[in-house]
Every structure is written in C-alpha cells, then in structure tokens.
Amino acid sequence: MEKDFEKLRQLMVKNQLIDRGIEDQLVIDAFKKVPREKFMLEKNRHLAYEDGAQSIDEGQTISQPYIVASMLQALNLDESDRVLEIGTGSGYAAALLAEIAAEVYTIERIEKLAVKAKEVLAELNYEKVKVKIGDGSLGWVEKAPYDAIIVSAAAPYVPEKLQEQLKKGGRIIIPIGERGGIQSLKLIKKKYNGKFKEEELEYVRFVPLLGEDSWK
Numbered sequence: 001m002e003k004d005f006e007k008l009r010q011l012m013v014k015n016q017l018i019d020r021g022i023e024d025q026l027v028i029d030a031f032k033k034v035p036r037e038k039f040m041l042e043k044n045r046h047l048a049y050e051d052g053a054q055s056i057d058e059g060q061t062i063s064q065p066y067i068v069a070s071m072l073q074a075l076n077l078d079e080s081d082r083v084l085e086i087g088t089g090s091g092y093a094a095a096l097l098a099e100i101a102a103e104v105y106t107i108e109r110i111e112k113l114a115v116k117a118k119e120v121l122a123e124l125n126y127e128k129v130k131v132k133i134g135d136g137s138l139g140w141v142e143k144a145p146y147d148a149i150i151v152s153a154a155a156p157y158v159p160e161k162l163q164e165q166l167k168k169g170g171r172i173i174i175p176i177g178e179r180g181g182i183q184s185l186k187l188i189k190k191k192y193n194g195k196f197k198e199e200e201l202e203y204v205r206f207v208p209l210l211g212e213d214s215w216k
C-alpha cells in the first residue's frame with residue numbers, strides 16, 4: 001500500500017504538476033516527498049492522488065495539488081523564508097511549506113482540524129511547523145514579519161493585518177472574490193517603498209475565510 005502511494009505520488013507530480021507547467025524545483029521536490037494520503041480522511045485515502053480538492057472534517061477541504069503548487073510557485077520561496085499560512089485545514093500545505101522554507105506558522109479557526117493537523121505533522125516529523133488555533137484574518141503578530149503569506153481560504157479583500165505583517169519585498173497569495181463562488185487568485189507584492197503591487201493569476205474556488213477582518 002505504502003509503495004502504491006509512493007508510485008501514485010510520483011505520477012501525480014508528473015501528470016498534474018510538471019506537465020501543466022510547474023517548474024520550481026523546490027516545489028516539485030516538496031510534492032514528491034509529502035504523503036498526501038496521511039492528511040486525508042481514512043475512508044478517502046484511495047483518492048489521495050486524484051486531481052482535485054477532497055473533503056476533510058467540518059465541511060472543509062484539502063486543496064487540489066495543482067492549485068497548491070501554483071500558489072507555492074508564485075510565492076517564489078527559498079530556504080531562508082519565514083512563511084505564514086492562514087487555513088491549516090489538514091496540514092498538507094503546511095507540510096509542503098516545511099519542505100521548502102525555514103520557518104512555517106499556520107493558523108486554523110476550527111480546533112478539531114488544528115489538533116488533527118498537529119498530530120499528523122508531528123507523526124511525520126514536521127516539528128518546524130507551528131500550528132495555532134485562532135482567527136487568521138488578523139494574522140499572527142507575535143511571529144511577524146513574514147517573507148510570504150499564503151491564504152488557503154477565499155476572502156472578500158486582503159485583510160489589513162496581513163499586509164502589515166509582511167516584510168518589504170514580501171509576497172501574499174490569496175483568493176479574492178465571491179463567497180461560495182469563483183475567486184481570482186491574487187499575488188500581492190510589498191515593494192521596498194511600502195507600496196503594494198497586485199497580479200491576477202487564475203480562477204479558483206476556495207472555502208471562505210471567516211473572521212473579524214473577512215466574512216463573518
């Protein structure tokens with residue numbers, strides 16, 4: 001079984017990522033390593049390397065590998081980066097981040113998911129990932145500033161505190177748009193003069209970011 005997953009994982013990387021234009025070697029190597037099946041519900045493990053988002057507990061989802069890869073590639077991460085993720089969910093994206101970056105902080109508002117993600121991350125030796133239960137629309141000020149922020153849930157606009165907690169030269173990737181509809185994946189760069197520059201990447205569909213500086 002483990003062997004089958006290993007094979008399916010390498011196929012996923014080739015068919016879903018490389019053949020679709022993912023070329024950042026750090027991102028590719030991370031996806032080759034992280035066992036997505038461990039972050040899935042037991043009954044859905046056989047779907048771990050399917051080309052889509054899958055259900056986890058509490059009506060939430062583990063994102064489609066290609067979308068996570070696009071987001072990580074857009075952030076142009078390197079080994080020295082300190083990264084904040086909003087929306088831990090299963091912990092899969094946090095594990096991928098841990099393979100690439102120096103420090104990973106991730107926030108989840110649903111306690112049950114945060115606890116489970118923490119357990120899986122510990123089991124796989126991702127001690128580098130710090131998980132916090134809380135409202136990510138306010139960021140994690142004690143650990144700021146960050147080189148990169150990835151928001152794994154859709155928002156109506158970019159929360160103010162996330163912009164503040166970003167280093168100059170830093171990047172945020174966030175789906176912005178309608179709740180329960182289609183969103184546009186935005187890459188926002190904080191320039192050295194403190195101004196922001198925005199780029200639109202592609203259309204996506206994420207579960208909503210619910211919090212004080214987002215949808216209520």
Ligand code: SAH
Pocket residue numbers: 060061062063086087088089090091092093094107108109110113134135136137152153207208209210211212214
């Ligand atoms: N990155 C995850 C997928 C996340 S799905 C993975 O790899 O599995 C989005 C997650 O964002 C959900 O678990 C949801 O509960 C969480 N979320 C929504 N609003 C939030 C908020 N304000 N703060 C923190 N987490 C939030």
